[in-house]
Every structure is written in C-alpha cells, then in structure tokens.
Amino acid sequence: MSVQVSVYQSLLEWCSQRKVTLVAVSKTKPASDIMELYELGHRDFGENYVQELVQKQDELPKDIRWHFIGHLQSNKVKYIAPFVHIIHGIDSVKLLQEVNKQATKLGRVIDCLLQMHIAQEETKYGLDIDELNNLLDQLHTFPSVRIRGLMGMASFTENQDQVKQEFTQLKKYFDHAKAKLASTEFDTLSMGMSGDYSLAVEQGSTLVRIGSLLFGARQYQ
Numbered sequence: 001m002s003v004q005v006s007v008y009q010s011l012l013e014w015c016s017q018r019k020v021t022l023v024a025v026s027k028t029k030p031a032s033d034i035m036e037l038y039e040l041g042h043r044d045f046g047e048n049y050v051q052e053l054v055q056k057q058d059e060l061p062k063d064i065r066w067h068f069i070g071h072l073q074s075n076k077v078k079y080i081a082p083f084v085h086i087i088h089g090i091d092s093v094k095l096l097q098e099v100n101k102q103a104t105k106l107g108r109v110i111d112c113l114l115q116m117h118i119a120q121e122e123t124k125y126g127l128d129i130d131e132l133n134n135l136l137d138q139l140h141t142f143p144s145v146r147i148r149g150l151m152g153m154a155s156f157t158e159n160q161d162q163v164k165q166e167f168t169q170l171k172k173y174f175d176h177a178k179a180k181l182a183s184t185e186f187d188t189l190s191m192g193m194s195g196d197y198s199l200a201v202e203q204g205s206t207l208v209r210i211g212s213l214l215f216g217a218r219q220y221q
C-alpha cells in the first residue's frame with residue numbers, strides 16, 4: 001500500500017482549519033491508489049497528462065473532481081473538456097480560445113486558472129504581468145470560460161527565501177487581477193506542493209497540489 005493514510009488525514013485537517021482546498025496529485029499512480037483516498041471521502045484529484053486523465057476518468061467514479069494541472073496543448077482540450085472540473089494551467093490566449101470553443105460546443109462553462117511564471121527556471125510555463133493584463137482585457141470574448149484565479153509553481157530550490165518571494169509575487173498578481181476583474185468568483189490561488197505547501201499557505205494560497213507526500217515518490221519510465 002503506497003497511500004499514506006495518516007499523512008492524508010492530518011494534512012486534510014491542517015488544510016480545512018485554514019480553509020485551503022487539498023488536491024491530491026495522482027499522476028503516474030494507479031486507480032487503486034485514487035480509490036483508497038476516494039473511500040475516505042476525497043474527491044479532488046490532480047492529473048498532468050491528458051491520456052492518463054481520460055483513462056482514469058473513464059474507470060473511476062463520476063463524482064471525482066478532476067483538476068488538470070499539467071501543460072495543456074490546444075489540440076488536446078477536446079478530450080478533457082466534457083468532464084474536467086478545472087484547468088489550472090492556462091498560459092496563452094490561444095489555449096483559452098480553444099477551451100472556450102470546446103466548452104461552447106458542449107454547452108458548459110469551464111472553470112480555469114491562469115498560470116503565472118514566477119520561478120527563476122526558464123523551463124516553467126506561465127504568463128508574465130503584461131500577458132496577464134492582456135488576457136484579462138479579453139475575457140469578455142470567452143463567455144464559456146470562467147476564470148477562478150491564478151496558479152504558479154515556485155523554483156525547485158532549497159532556498160526558502162527565494163520560494164517565499166516567488167509566492168509573495170504570485171499573491172500580488174492575484175490581488176491585482178482580482179481588483180481588475182472585480183469578481184467574487186475570482187477566489188482561487190493555486191500554489192504549493194509537497195515540499196513548499198506550508199510556505200505557500202502562509203503567503204495566501206487557497207489550494208495546494210500535493211502528490212508525493214500522499215502517494216509516495218513517483219517513478220517515471
């Protein structure tokens with residue numbers, strides 16, 4: 001058994017005391033691991049890969065709320081649009097356009113978060129402040145998308161001061177966007193993973209994405 005049940009229970013308690021949503025990141029993990037948490041009442045799960053998510057959604061209970069947290073290619077939106085609960089990684093107008101198109105076809109409104117680039121690393125995806133503003137100015141042209149907030153990933157570093165600064169920056173972007181949109185539905189700040197979630201919550205996170213702490217280390221082929 002690889003699910004850390006006692007860790008889950010204390011983490012859930014910790015999160016609910018702070019009104020923070022706990023998303024269990026189950027990428028690369030088998031459906032049986034997801035079911036262990038499901039049977040404890042957990043419903044929010046995060047996945048990074050479209051094909052893996054589609055397969056798991058097909059197999060698993062339909063009341064699971066699937067968070068797509070990976071990098072999403074426009075040509076794959078159609079596979080997850082019918083069921084996805086929220087897409088965390090919107091990082092271009094083009095992608096938002098495609099989500100809007102697929103959502104319109106399905107007659108649904110899809111919740112999304114805009115991903116901001118906050119890490120020092122070149123490789124991490126995300127918008128900068130100008131791209132954020134530009135995108136926010138165009139939101140009225142995407143009626144089938146509801147922007148619920150922002151998401152970001154801090155640098156992978158031992159330097160806690162740096163991680164803290166990056167989260168503080170993301171919180172500033174969040175406050176800026178919330179003021180600009182003047183929307184009460186803009187209420188989600190997705191930041192924090194197994195290694196940095198408490199720092200993230202200190203800086204204002206409302207949703208943490210936790211994988212290895214709950215399911216053990218991942219093994220990639």
Ligand SMILES: *Cc1c(COP(=O)(O)O)cnc(C)c1O
Binds near residue numbers: 048192212213
């Ligand atoms: C894999 C992943 C996580 C979970 O990472 P852990 O360190 O295992 O908690 C969170 N967010 C994103 C975007 C991820 O890709």
